[in-house]
Amino acid sequence: MVTGASRGIGAAVAVRLARGGHRVIVGYRERRESAAEVVGRIREEHGDAEAIQFDVADPAAVARAFETLGVKEDPIDIVVNNAAVTRDAVFAGMRRDDWRLVVDTSLDGFFNVTQPLVMSMMRRRWGRIINLVSHSGVSGNRGQVNYSAAKGGLIAATKALAKELASRSVTVNAVCPGLIDTEMLASIDMAAMLARVPLGRIGRPEEVAEAVGFLASEQASYIIGHVLRVDGGFSG
Secondary structure (H helix, E strand, O other): OEEEOOOOHHHHHHHHHHHHHOOEEEOOOOOHHHHHHHHHHHOOOOOOEEEOOOOOOHHHHHHHHHHHHHHOOOOOOEEOOOOOOOOOHHHHHHHHHHHHHHHHOOOHHHHHHHHHHHEEEEHOOOOOEEOOOOOOHHOOOOOOHHHHHHHHHHHHHHHHHHHHHHHHOOEEEOOOOOOOOHHOOOOOOOHHHHOOOOOOOOHHHHHHHHHHHHOOOOOOOOOOOOOOEEOOOOOO
């Protein structure tokens, strides 16, 4: 299961996991055509994928999606919590609705999607939980108090859950992208931001997807509670 997989990093992760031999569920909220394109790309490469629409912030919608997928009979082994939104504003002028939307999507979304899947992973003594986080959650970012709070909470949740599930061979880790070539970069001052990247370029979604693919593999079975930075050395 990859949430927010209709575009950008989520789409790249879905394709990468399918190439690794996994049957992939492409989760999306609004972009039906884009999600279908991701599924089509995977199937063109002879992979196995299907798309399902739900809002990670809505626990009832998540429950309905899982019922449709039949996860009790066909358990999910790997979950990648990628869905997120931004509603940037200085804190003094931030609307409560923008606070709630951002926190509900990133942090509550992690709970809503992951918590129902944990027991089956524990019973099978295998599973991978991988959360996409942000430098905003590590060092904070002006104008992103809501996003920083959500991603910072997700980093802490990653570390805590990793300790809870380690004895059952279920690993929990996070990937922290830097400047990645997605729609979220459209409104930033690229020259100023690139000055903070020692490699001198923005990253590609596929480079983040490779990190996720590694953490989902057997080769990463001794890594838990780690935040893997894919950022070209970005000083956030």
